[in-house]
Amino acid sequence: MRVRASVxxxxxxxxxxxxxxxxxxxxxVAVRLSAAGVCHSDYHVFSGDLPLPTPMVLGHEGxxxxxxxxxxVATVRPGDPVVLSWLPSCGRCRFCLSGRPELCRVPATAxxxxxxxxxRTPFRRGVTREPxxxxxxxxxxxxxxVVPESGVVRLPPGTDLEVAALLGCSxxxxxxxxxRTAAVRPGESVAVFGSGGIGLNVxxxxxxxxxxxxxxxxxxxxxxxxxxxFGATHTVRxxxxxxxxxxxxxxxxxxxxxxxxxIGRPETIAAAFNATCAGGRAVxxxxxxxxxxxxxxxxxxxxxxxxxxxCWYGQxxxxxxxxxxxxxxxxxxxxxxPLLSQRYGLGELERAFxxxxxxxxxxxxxxxxx
Amino acid sequence: xxxxxxxxxxxxxxxxxxxxxxxxxxxxxxxxVGGPVLFLYHRPEGRLLWSPLPPPGQRPAFRVAxxxxxxxxxxxxTFEQDADTAHRFWLGEIDLAQALARQQLRAxxxxxxAMKLLPHLDSVYPRYAAWVAGGGPA
Numbered sequence: 001m002r003v004r005a006s007v008x009x010x011x012x013x014x015x016x017x018x019x020x021x022x023x024x025x026x027x028x029v030a031v032r033l034s035a036a037g038v039c040h041s042d043y044h045v046f047s048g049d050l051p052l053p054t055p056m057v058l059g060h061e062g063x064x065x066x067x068x069x070x071x072x073v074a075t076v077r078p079g080d081p082v083v084l085s086w087l088p089s090c091g092r093c094r095f096c097l098s099g100r101p102e103l104c105r106v107p108a109t110a111x112x113x114x115x116x117x118x119x120r121t122p123f124r125r126g127v128t129r130e131p132x133x134x135x136x137x138x139x140x141x142x143x144x145x146v147v148p149e150s151g152v153v154r155l156p157p158g159t160d161l162e163v164a165a166l167l168g169c170s171x172x173x174x175x176x177x178x179x180r181t182a183a184v185r186p187g188e189s190v191a192v193f194g195s196g197g198i199g200l201n202v203x204x205x206x207x208x209x210x211x212x213x214x215x216x217x218x219x220x221x222x223x224x225x226x227x228x229x230f231g232a233t234h235t236v237r238x239x240x241x242x243x244x245x246x247x248x249x250x251x252x253x254x255x256x257x258x259x260x261x262x263i264g265r266p267e268t269i270a271a272a273f274n275a276t277c278a279g280g281r282a283v284x285x286x287x288x289x290x291x292x293x294x295x296x297x298x299x300x301x302x303x304x305x306x307x308x309x310x311c312w313y314g315q316x317x318x319x320x321x322x323x324x325x326x327x328x329x330x331x332x333x334x335x336x337x338p339l340l341s342q343r344y345g346l347g348e349l350e351r352a353f354x355x356x357x358x359x360x361x362x363x364x365x366x367x368x369x370x
Numbered sequence: 371x372x373x374x375x376x377x378x379x380x381x382x383x384x385x386x387x388x389x390x391x392x393x394x395x396x397x398x399x400x401x402x403v404g405g406p407v408l409f410l411y412h413r414p415e416g417r418l419l420w421s422p423l424p425p426p427g428q429r430p431a432f433r434v435a436x437x438x439x440x441x442x443x444x445x446x447x448t449f450e451q452d453a454d455t456a457h458r459f460w461l462g463e464i465d466l467a468q469a470l471a472r473q474q475l476r477a478x479x480x481x482x483x484a485m486k487l488l489p490h491l492d493s494v495y496p497r498y499a500a501w502v503a504g505g506g507p508a
Contacts, residue, residue, distance in 0.1 A: 011482050048482030053489045112467055113489075290470045291477035 005123065005142035006349045006366075007132060008056045011048035016347040019057070019132055020124040024070035024146050028116070031082060031147060034161035036140035037061035038344075038352040038364040039169055040196060040264070041287055045135060046353065049289045053114045056133040057123055058349070059140030059366065060086040061169035063161040066152070073149045081155040083168045085318035086136035088117070088151035102313040111136045122146035141349060143368055153322045162343075162365060163329065163336045166197075167322045169313075170363060171336065173285060174201025174262070175325065176314020178209065182258040182281045186210040189251050193217045193238075193272050194262035195227040196356065197339065197363040198285055202260045204334060207231030211258075213250050217243050220359035229338065247275045255280060264288040270296055278304040285311045339363045373457045377414045380453050381436050385418055386507040387460065387498055392430035396494055401426040403483045405446025411453040419443060447479035461502075462495030 007017045024030045042058045044050035063083040066076050076082060089101035096104050110117045114133025123132035123139065139145045155164055174197075178184050190206045192199045195218040206214045207230075216227030217236045224235040236246045247256060255277035261269050264286030273282040273296055300306050314321070328334040341361040344352045352364035374380040391397045400407070400422045407420040419440035421433045435443070451459075455474050458464050466488065469475040477484070 048480065051482035051485030054486070108467075109465075112465075289481065290467060291481050293473075293476075 001144065003143040004346055005057045005132075005139070006059070006346050007125070008046060008054055008058055010054050011051075012046065014046065014349055017125060019142070020129065021142070021144055021146065022120075022122045022124070024068055024073075024122075025118070025120075026071040027073060027149050028070040028122075028146050029066055029073055029076060029082075029149055029152050030068040030144055031062070031064045031084065031152060032067040032144045033062050033064040033140055033142065033368050035063055035165040035368065036366045037165050037168070037170060037197070038349065038356055038366060040198075040356065041169075042135070042141075043353050043356065044264070044287055044289075050287060051290070052112070052135065053133045055125070055130070056114055056135055057139035057142050057145070058135045059142070060084070060136040060138040061165055062138060062140030062145075063155070063159075063164035063168065064368075065161075067144055069149075075149060076152055076154050081157065081159050081161060081164070082152040083155060083164045083318075083322055084138045084140055084145075084147060085151050085153055085168060085322070086111075086138045087313050087318065088137055088148040090117075091150065099317075100315070101317050102315055107137055116146070117148060141346065141366055143346075150319075153318050155323075155326065159326065160337075162340060162367070164326070165365065166336055166339055166363060167325050168318075170197035170339070171201050171325055171334070172316050172318065172321060173311070173314040174198045174203075175205035175208075175334075176316045176321065177260055177283050177285050177311040178202055178205035178211075178258075180315040181309060181311040182260070182283050184209050184211050184258050187212060188257035189213050189215070189254075189277075191215040191217060191247055191256040191259045191272070191275050192227070192232070192262060193260065193268045194286060195220070195223040195232075196262065196359075199223075199260070199262040200226060200230040200339065200362060202262060202285070203227055203231040208328075208333060215247060215250055215256065218359075223359040226362050230335065243271060244275055251277065254278075257281070258283065260285060262286050266292050266294045269294045273300075273306065273308050276306055278306070280304075281307045281309065283309055283311050340365055343367045372413055372454055374414055374453045377416045377437075380411060380414055380416045381418070383502065383506040384453070384456060384460070385434055385436055387501045388418060388420065388434045389507075390497075390501070391494070392432050392434065394494075396490055397429070397431035398426060399487045399490055400432045402486050403447065405483075406443050407484070408440060408445035408448045409456065410448060410450040411456060412450075413452050413454065416453065417441065419445065445479065447477065447481070447484055449484075450476040450478070457502075460495065460498040462492070462499075
């Protein structure tokens with residue numbers, strides 16, 4: 001079938017194109033997208049900071065309706081509403097069996113090659129049928145995409161698919177970093193570096209477990225205003241104040257129990273680590289370029305028992321955690337609708353990137369014609 | 371035990387293989403990188419530079435410089451690694467993302483330019499294996 005897609009032809013060059021889409025193979029599912037969130041990770045690929053093969057269909061945070069299923073697919077059928085998971089784990093490897101499916105090497109290797117786990121990409125273009133790669137086994141900036149069966153999570157009928165799209169990355173990642181990676185307890189202090197789509201969900205997650213204070217750090221006044229809306233109790237303008245001094249002031253000179261870096265820059269990773277108290281945890285969620293390196297004080301590790309760790313996809317199990325997040329949303333505990341500040345068409349992805357970068361949106365959403 | 375006994379072996383085998391790429395179809399990919407690429411090696415120490423020869427389409431597509439000769443031109447991209455890591459990379463045995471994460475390989479410069487080449491290297495790896503099996507240059 002032919003589908004419209006936003007194709008990254010080369011780094012910095014996006015084109016709306018009509019592509020040929022192969023049908024789902026065994027164990028695969030075709031999904032007609034309703035909405036797809038625009039994430040910094042998409043921008044990192046666009047800019048070349050996260051170098052992946054081109055041409056590529058970007059987008060990894062999407063929700064839609066199952067259009068067709070391949071042989072052997074048992075968990076969904078055509079017409080089912082689903083959210084995409086960009087980490088379709090194998091379920092059999094050491095990491096999956098030890099409860100860490102987010103570390104499964106099968107999707108990691110496929111994502112590096114821009115393909116599905118079998119090594120093929122469902123998208124092709126032109127008379128030569130040139131392969132068009134697929135970002136993170138999803139390629140959600142296309143009217144229809146093909147993903148592994150474990151790359152979809154079935155939703156209850158009638159689920160708001162615009163809201164559901166966000167569950168596929170930013171909400172799952174932000175809340176998971178708090179609840180699972182840092183395991184923040186009531187009354188612990190947190191600092192969040194970066195108040196974009198991920199950072200706002202870190203704050204919501206911290207608020208839900210009654211962390212205090214919840215300090216948001218950003219250079220954008222608008223993003224800091226949004227941070228307050230999503231649970232920050234204090235804000236720091238990183239371009240105007242000394243971030244470390246302010247955090248120490250707010251925590252009685254100790255530093256925070258848990259610091260979250262949601263930007264992906266070596267300087268802010270170091271700043272997050274330096275902002276933690278003795279025994280504290282710094283969690284890196286932001287995706288830095290693969291050749292970036294961080295400088296840290298080595299003595300602080302043993303002498304203050306500090307932990308620096310990473311968080312990939314909220315350390316989540318999507319089939320377990322996405323329905324739970326949806327229930328929290330339906331119960332009024334998790335605010336998702338206010339995250340959606342602006343909608344764009346498929347051909348407006350660059351405008352959506354600009355809005356994300358200048359801080360004028362909480363989460364930009366690409367919406368598809370029904 | 372290191373695969374390359376000394377710098378001379380490194381230059382003869384790996385440098386010699388790079389020389390074969392200068393006239394191969396894949397050699398044209400250097401123009402997608404858009405500038406010189408420097409490879410710094412340890413154990414044994416060595417440096418090799420790919421210096422593009424415009425215009426695209428011409429063969430050889432680039433010049434290989436060795437040792438001190440490789441120090442004269444500022445590189446766009448630099449890759450630093452043990453020579454054994456390089457050997458395994460050209461055999462297709464290295465996961466680049468993992469190697470970067472473990473600092474087995476350090477990349478300085480616009481890595482995205484080099485990543486454009488990766489999908490095209492699948493045809494190069496077996497040729498390096500054959501080159502090594504044949505003992506390098508005739």
